[in-house]
Amino acid sequence: MKFKLPFNKKQPPIANDPVKEDIGRITPSKIDFIQSIKDATHDPSDLIVKFIPPNITLIYINNLVKDQTLNDHIITILQNNPNETPEIIKNALSVPVVNISTQLEETVKSLVNGTILIHVDGYPQAILANIATRESRSLSAPENESQVIGAQVGFNESLSTNISLVRRYIVSPDLCNEELKVGKRTNTSISIIYMNGIASDQMINTLRQRITNLDLDALIDSAILAEMIDDNSLSPFPQMLLTERPDRFCAGILNGKLGVIVDGSSMAIICPQSFIEFFESQEDQNLRWLIATFVRLLRFSAILLSVFLTPIYVGALTFHYEVIPQAFLVPLSESRALVPFPPVFEALLLEFIIELLREAGARLPTKIGQTIGIVGGIVIGTAAVQAGITSNILLIFVALSALASFTTPSYMMGNVIRVTRFPIIILAGYWGFYGIMLAFCFILIHLLRLSSLGAPYLSPFYPPRLQDMRDSIIRLPFPINTKRPEITRPGDQDKFDSEPVKPDKS
Template structure:
């Protein structure tokens, strides 16, 4: 045990010494290329008359800035120290380092290593190449009234968009590195003095505890940050809208941005908030309440309507009105399958059409969904594989899943109805109730960053009911939701607000 400990100590000391910057250009060049596996895009430029050499990765830097801001100012000049070079250059982000590992990582982040022969330190000048698309419209969370901008894959651009909405000195941004190989830059965004410090500390620790090769998108990070990885229900929100993120930040929530991803993670999140849209705040409270009620009715239709059909036709004919029963009997006269097989077959075909339409190009996908649904539905009824009434029920269920503003929650609704159909086909209404009770108990057990998932209904928080399934006028919603445990509870003075209403 002693020899093992002694060996590890010596090895650690040796590796620490080897990580220092070499003092000769030849050794620096060899070491830099070896650490980058002699990659073909390595650039090595020797400039000036005092032995200045630039090391960089050509595909990650801005060539125009390289020549304009570094090569041209240093050309034909003599320097005897790194400090004088640093004072001569007018680059915004430049720092000194004597560690080889830090220099190589900086090169992978779009920095140019400025090396002066005979010095044990280098300068790291950041001139990254800006590759990405410009700010455009939101593709998956469109709205009629309100801003139309969406996040891009550039972390700098996304933070700029948030700052354009929240021009407050209390807006804090913390940067962390995630991924042993990708070294992704992750930013935690919150408003200091408003957000719960305990929540920020917990989120920061979760991100720091992630040990894996790399994270390429916010959706992957969201799965790693979730408290229960086995549940199908999303515990954090993914959004592409900067106005929605800003609104949530003002309510005391925390946002997480990942460099290279156009989606922001926002937490904590309750089940009810997945059925709320940013456009609800941009219209009158009566219209917003109608929209929210419509979404919850659509949720019921999508999850339970097909299961009710299967249960009624399999076990509970007595609940069907007599006039409708004759129509159902005629519709199902030629169908050779029991209701459960008939429903599962049509639901499966509907999911195939939806998935095919999503994966095909936009114009082709729309045509595929419309034509495919009409042709297959008509042919299935004519061939006697299904009844025309079930076609209507399946279509209403599909429309109900599309009404949900959140894409991730919409996917959950699509999947949850399959086990409910099977339970309804096996045990009728009793099976449906077992499935409903299981879902309810499962949701009661979930939490998002320590906050209850079914808030404000469990535990009961009557003050937050004003902005849940219904939305009362803005003068009644002056208090931030208890879900976020915000330190600053009020958005504005309620007494002054009521004077203007």
């Protein structure tokens, strides 16, 4: 039998304890208020404390507030109202957001977000005047998702600027914007954006619950948030799209999808997202349907070429000579006559060199990176063939595979394709075409098990949805695509009237 000691028993909290209620409240004394703010912020060097005689104190953090607004709309008014109460001063300030708080914690959080604290000696409260300013770069064209036809502006790192870009495209009162805070230390602002009446309430609740349940110490970028709220964070395949294009973001919102914008990140999140949609570009909607279909078919063919071309070469040379055309055997044998390595090692070596050149070109400055990519590829490729390390035919296949991987509009999906080639090449070197089929079946089963915010990842092919197939691998004319995709379970399925407008011949 176990016994509990009496002094280990926790005493229940005393209701209406005056000591507990006073903790965290603003003191009426000017000296105590300044000291409490310094203690809460650890007295940083950019904390500014100003006194306006006879009894007003201003506290703010330098470089987080607008200096002109501070001088013209706060200090001038305070000098003209030196002996007034906090309520009168609040009403006299010509600042859009002004509040009065009695809680020290709320006051400190507002201070680090660019708020001016105004304390009147003798009153246990502070006036919070929000005149925050955030440094951000000007709007520019998207660098990772460029297109010829369409808008030439991309998101930047300012949350307010990005939301204004979205509202420029969607001028509707049904556009909803929910702001949340994530990160115990960074206190990062994020916005969930969706169309009321179109977006699924179940998906909205699911996304909101996943974000609010996060117990993060810090949130720096939207890519971290997307990985944290994925249905399967261990999968190499992204289940949410990261885009820097406002037009693509708004197109997804109008189709019933949900968008997430993170303050400090230039990439916005779109979900749910199917596997096929990662290979679609916003420019496909701006082209004529026949041209857009051709470009999409070319893009999907390039993806298959990038993933399976080198493994098929390795499997054919290692196990399946009979599939090689007879006219191709002589030049192939001549190109490999001086190569001492097996095809699988030769292919892995070239793929590794290609990835080294690509990574070096991405990390170096733009002008130097382009030079390294072009000159390095030519010099190393030519030297490798002449030294007998690799064959010229395999060099062509590897270069085509690398070139085809760049056709993917999504950078994150392009990285998955780059990594996927390596295990398929190894399986092709050990088991030939059987290894390639094993890898293909494994990837297919994995994709069938994936979901994006609860929606099937391989939609519209599994489960089959004929209506959504009109805008998948092919893009049929707009008068035929009158319905929103079923993957989003939209409340309003009709995008527009299917009956075309007949021209007036009078």
